[in-house]
Amino acid sequence: xxxxxxxxxxxxxxxxxxxxxxxxxxxxxxxxxxxxxxxxxxxxxxxxxxxxxxxxxxxxxxxxxxxxxxxxxxxxxxxxxxxxxxxxxxxxxxxxxxxxxxxxxxxxxxxxxxxxxxxxxxxxxxxxxxxxxxxxxxxxxxxxxxxxxxxxxxxxxxxxxxxxxxxxxxxxxxxxxxxxxxxxxxxxxxxxxxxxxxxxxxxxxxxxxxxxxxxxxxxxxxxxxxxxxxxxxxxxxxxxxxxxxxxxxxxxxxxxxxxxxxxxxxxxx
Amino acid sequence: xxxxxxxxxxxxxxxxxxxxxxxxxxxxxxxxxxxxxxxxxxxxxxxxxxxxxxxxxxxxxxxxxxxxxxxxxxxxxxxxxxxxxxxxxxxxxxxxxxxxxxxxxxxxxxxxxxxxxxxxxxxxxxxxxxxxxxxxxxxxxxxxxxxxxxxxxxxxxxxxxxxxxxxxxxxxxxxxxxxxxxxxxxxxxxxxxxxxxxxxxxxxxxxxxxxxxxxxxxxxxxxxxxxxxxxxxxxxxxxxxxxxxxxxxxxxxxxxxxxxxxxxxxxxxxxxxxxxxxxxxxxxxxxxxxxxxxxxxxxxxxxxxxxxxxxxxxxxxxxxxxxxxxxxxxxxxxxxxxxxxxxxxxxxxxxxxxxxxxxxxxxxxxxxxxxxxxxxxxxxxxxxxxxxxxxxxxxxxxxxxxxxxxxxx
Numbered sequence: 001x002x003x004x005x006x007x008x009x010x011x012x013x014x015x016x017x018x019x020x021x022x023x024x025x026x027x028x029x030x031x032x033x034x035x036x037x038x039x040x041x042x043x044x045x046x047x048x049x050x051x052x053x054x055x056x057x058x059x060x061x062x063x064x065x066x067x068x069x070x071x072x073x074x075x076x077x078x079x080x081x082x083x084x085x086x087x088x089x090x091x092x093x094x095x096x097x098x099x100x101x102x103x104x105x106x107x108x109x110x111x112x113x114x115x116x117x118x119x120x121x122x123x124x125x126x127x128x129x130x131x132x133x134x135x136x137x138x139x140x141x142x143x144x145x146x147x148x149x150x151x152x153x154x155x156x157x158x159x160x161x162x163x164x165x166x167x168x169x170x171x172x173x174x175x176x177x178x179x180x181x182x183x184x185x186x187x188x189x190x191x192x193x194x195x196x197x198x199x200x201x202x203x204x205x206x207x208x209x210x211x212x213x214x215x216x217x218x219x220x221x222x223x224x225x226x227x228x229x230x231x232x233x234x235x236x237x238x239x240x241x242x243x244x245x246x247x248x249x250x251x252x253x254x255x256x257x258x259x260x261x262x263x264x265x266x267x268x269x
Numbered sequence: 270x271x272x273x274x275x276x277x278x279x280x281x282x283x284x285x286x287x288x289x290x291x292x293x294x295x296x297x298x299x300x301x302x303x304x305x306x307x308x309x310x311x312x313x314x315x316x317x318x319x320x321x322x323x324x325x326x327x328x329x330x331x332x333x334x335x336x337x338x339x340x341x342x343x344x345x346x347x348x349x350x351x352x353x354x355x356x357x358x359x360x361x362x363x364x365x366x367x368x369x370x371x372x373x374x375x376x377x378x379x380x381x382x383x384x385x386x387x388x389x390x391x392x393x394x395x396x397x398x399x400x401x402x403x404x405x406x407x408x409x410x411x412x413x414x415x416x417x418x419x420x421x422x423x424x425x426x427x428x429x430x431x432x433x434x435x436x437x438x439x440x441x442x443x444x445x446x447x448x449x450x451x452x453x454x455x456x457x458x459x460x461x462x463x464x465x466x467x468x469x470x471x472x473x474x475x476x477x478x479x480x481x482x483x484x485x486x487x488x489x490x491x492x493x494x495x496x497x498x499x500x501x502x503x504x505x506x507x508x509x510x511x512x513x514x515x516x517x518x519x520x521x522x523x524x525x526x527x528x529x530x531x532x533x534x535x536x537x538x539x540x541x542x543x544x545x546x547x548x549x550x551x552x553x554x555x556x557x558x559x560x561x562x563x564x565x566x567x568x569x570x571x572x573x574x575x576x577x578x579x580x581x582x583x584x585x586x587x588x589x590x591x592x593x594x595x596x597x598x599x600x601x602x603x604x605x606x607x608x609x610x611x612x613x614x615x616x617x618x619x620x621x622x623x624x625x626x627x628x629x630x631x632x633x634x635x636x637x638x639x640x641x642x643x644x645x646x647x648x649x650x651x652x653x654x655x656x657x658x659x660x661x662x663x664x665x666x667x668x669x670x671x672x673x674x675x676x677x678x
Contacts, residue, residue, distance in 0.1 A: 055446065055577040056563060058458045059301035065445055077575035103299060103562045108576030130299045130562065134289060157306035157465060166302070177303055181463040 003124045004096040004149050004172035007046055008207045008228060017224035019044060019262055021254070022100065022208060022233030024051035024067035025084055026076025028244045034087045036251060038134050041095050043255040044262035049127070049231065052081050052101030059129050061182035063234040066241060078105040078114070082121040089122035098125035098151055098172070103258035106139065125149035125172045125179060133169035140169060153177055154200060154208075156192070167204035176200060178212045188213035192227035217257075217264035224265040232261065275603045282529035285596065290479020290566075293602060295595030298478040300565045304458065307465045308565075310363045312480045314385045316400075319487065324380060329378050332491065335409075338373075342499035343655070348626045355509065355649035357642055359659040360496045360524060363631065365633030368659030369404035370492060370520040371473055377488035379406040382469035389413045389468045393457040395422055395450035395516070398428025398661055404438035414438040417456045418574065419449040422586045429665050442539030447580040450516075450590045454564050474517025475594035478565030482595050485589060489523030496656050497527050504654055510535040510645065513658035514637040516588035517556065519598045520660035529605060538597060539641045541583035542610030552581035554593050555601050555608035561592075567599070568592045582611035584669070585633035587661075615640040620670065621661065632661035633669065 001009070011018050021040050025033050053071035078101075085097050099118070106114050106128065118126065127146055131139065139257060143150050149172030154163060156179065167174065174239055178193050197208050210223050211231030219238055220230045236254050243249045290296045300308055318324050332338040341364065343426040345357045362370035375392075382390055390407050392414070394400030400416040406413035416433055420442045423430050433440050446452040454477075461470040475482045475489070500508050508597040511528060513521035515538040528534045543551035551557065554569040561570035563578055571591040572578050611619075616633060619640030624630045631639055637657065642657045649655070663670075671678050 052579075055579075056451065056455050057463065058455045058564070059303060061459070062445075069445075072577060075575075077577075079575075104570070104572060104578070107577035108572060108574060129301050130565070132298060132300065132302060132305055134607050135297050135299055153302035154304040155301075155306070156301060161307060162302075162305060162309075180303065180465055182303075182459045 002149055002172060003149065004047065004098070006105035007096050008173060011046060012207070012228065017227060017257065017265055018046040018209070018229035019220070019237055019265060020047045020049055020229050020231045021045050021258060022049040022231060023236055023240070024064060024071050025081040026053055026071030026074050027237065028070045028240050030074050030076055030080060032247050032250065033084050035146060035247070036086050036254065038092065039251045039255050040258055041092060045258055047096040047098065049098045049100045050081060050085065051234070052099050052105055054102040054105060057102060059182060062232065063237050063241065064183050067237045069111055078196055082117050082123065084125050086121040096124040097122065098127055099123055100127040101129065103128050103131050111139045111142040115146040115148055116149050119146040123148060125151045127151040127153070127175060129153065130269050133165050136169060145260050151175055156180055156196060163200060163203050167200070167206060170206060173207040174200065174204065174233040175231065176210045176227070178210050181212070183212055185226055189218060190222045190226065193223060197227050215259040220261040221264035221267065230261070230265065275312040277532050277603065277605055285599070286479065288421035292481070292599035294560065295567050295598040296479055296482055297567055298565060299562045299567065300478045300647055301462070303462045307354060307461060308478050308579040314381060315480050315484050318381060320383055324384065327380060328377055332373065336372050336376065337364065337501070338491065339495040340364050342496055342503060344503065345627050348622065349646065351626060352643060352646040354646040354651065355655045356651065357646055358500065358503070358508070358654055358656045359458050360492060360656055362492060362520060362658060362660045363629070363635070363662035367398070367402050367405050368542045368664065369398040369402065369632065370489060370523060371399045372405065373491055373523065374473065374485050374488040374519060375402040375406045375471060378469070378471045378484070379403070379410060379412065383410060383412070383472070385469065387467060387469035389415070389464065390471050390475060391415045391417070391457050392471045392645040393450065393453035395453070395475060395589060397422070397426040397433065397665060398583065398587060400438070400440070401429050401432050401436070404433045404436035404470050407438065408436045408611060415454040415460065416440050417443050417460070419443045419453050421448040422450065425669055426586055426665055427668060440460050449586070451578065453461070455556060471664070474519040475490070475522045475596060476517045476564060476566055476568060476592060482566065485519055486522045486526055486596060489519050490526045492520065492523035492530045492658065493525060493527035496524060500654065500656060501630070507531055507534055508656040509649065509653040510537060510655045511648070512537045512638045512642050512655060514539045514660060515593060515597060516541070516552070516590050516634065518594035520658050522594060522596055524656070537641060538606055538608045539637045539644065540608060540610050541585060541637060542612045542630055543582040545612055546610045550582035550609065552589050552591065553610045554591060555597060556610045561658045563592050565609065566595050568595050569598045584616060584673070585637065587632070587634040588637065609641060611637040613638045617673065619643055629659070630663035631659055632663045633666045635660045
């Protein structure tokens with residue numbers, strides 16, 4: 001069983017939902033990323049989504065776009081991101097790490113080379129935002145051969161025939177985008193999320209995580225009740241944006257928020 | 270997989286793309302799941318309506334009475350004589366209503382949007398021609414229109430920005446990335462994802478996720494159908510060569526498509542070589558790029574070794590784009606079309622030549638095609654013909670040209 005599956009399975013048996021933060025690798029400078037990953041684990045997160053910076057993050061809002069621009073100012077490449085995961089793994093072999101990014105950096109490296117390097121570095125999953133299952137055949141076989149999970153997005157507008165296709169292609173977990181829009185939007189409706197997650201679960205036993213628009217402990221707790229994982233991104237990235245030269249404050253603030261979320265999520269048990 | 274061995278005489282050029290929107294390895298649908306439903310809805314609607322006699326009749330009527338089609342095929346006699354080679358015929362898309370070929374496509378797409386019950390139209394624009402063409406149709410049909418435009422382009426295409434505003438469109442400046450066409454596209458896609466229920470995204474070129482490359486091609490193919498008929502009427506035979514500028518590639522595909530099966534007709538697509546193909550400052554993915562994925566499709570792309578899309582440069586905003594439509598990529602690989610580069614300086618020479626010798630002020634985009642005709646014509650015989658797509662008129666560019674030449678207006 002993959003590190004992602006066993007982590008989520010464990011939590012499920014305790015009746016808990018996973019807390020998964022997203023940060024863009026290399027934001028605001030490459031030296032922050034690995035210490036930040038460790039501090040987030042200390043604050044109580046169960047897995048980490050690490051963004052691979054891309055010049056044209058079309059499905060993301062301004063917050064993550066700016067994060068990509070900051071990371072790219074330091075030329076943070078896919079190779080660098082893999083090195084960061086390798087460094088993280090030197091002292092943490094438990095927390096799953098999922099890369100999230102766009103296809104072109106993977107195309108540039110080559111799918112096979114990427115999948116091999118990802119496994120070697122200790123990456124557990126890859127979420128390629130602009131790669132629907134219809135176009136994913138070659139990357140999927142490379143990932144599968146190297147035991148790297150392929151995480152796919154589902155959206156409020158995804159109809160049944162596509163849900164079926166996506167749950168068949170996906171592994172590890174599924175990422176349900178909780179609202180129409182880009183990352184960082186804020187109109188999350190928990191009842192609506194609940195009915196969509198229920199609908200997805202009719203087609204699959206894979207865990208379903210929910211992201212987009214989760215900004216505080218209260219929302220995290222509410223979403224935790226109706227899903228297997230709560231994914232938190234833009235609000236953390238915003239903290240990096242607001243404190244560009246102060247890694248200590250970034251670590252303190254993100255840790256506080258994540259610890260609050262963890263506590264609120266566990267209280268709802 | 271590149272350069273597959275294909276007998277060009279046996280290809281069914283109308284059979285492309287395949288069911289999934291692929292032109293060989295290019296094209297496809299590389300979009301976030303948040304957009305897939307909207308793309309499928311569009312694709313279904315287009316497949317259902319593209320042969321609908323009523324819609325086609327409406328489009329034809331609008332093209333005739335609103336746009337002014339057919340656009341003339343004009344024999345540039347004086348210029349041809351001066352160049353001393355092949356006879357140059359200009360396909361006068363600059364004479365269309367709104368001054369460029371872009372309106373051929375926006376009429377089709379916005380009518381489709383109306384059939385789909387969409388009330389809000391969004392578009393991206395580089396030179397502003399597609400933005401103006403979209404705003405124009407929206408004004409006529411009474412639809413809300415929002416146009417995304419890079420702030421660099423807003424600066425260099427000020428007259429078109431004002432035209433869009435006069436037409437009632439909202440122009441939203443895009444300050445991210447290189448602040449040009451590619452960033453306007455990113456922003457338009459974000460808008461689409463967010464407002465997918467009531468919004469139709471009217472893409473201006475033959476790129477983007479399937480069905481855009483084929484849909485925009487189908488709407489622009491009128492250029493080549495007319496040019497073929499007109500060329501035969503005027504010269505008694507097919508042309509020997511076609512030349513068109515290629516940014517995303519819509520006027521070029523429009524001209525080329527009906528000639529693809531006429532394999533004796535040589536085809537030249539002209540990319541923006543900016544300050545030179547051997548510099549980093551150009552916008553010539555077919556000449557210098559590699560296959561990659563951006564904006565929903567696989568195409569030749571200008572990206573660095575890490576896969577990051579690089580900033581491009583061209584004197585013409587409409588060609589300043591790091592990618593190119595997938596059908597062009599495929600035509601290059603199978604060897605049906607040739608893609609070449611023309612520098613800023615060469616394009617300026619083409620601009621001045623046509624203005625002074627024929628009394629036609631061309632768009633800077635089209636000036637790239639003209640500049641290549643200036644190279645190509647003298648290599649050919651006077652009994653041969655070249656059809657050049659004069660895709661737009663140059664009124665919008667006079668500020669740029671004046672600034673380049675140190676003249677204050």
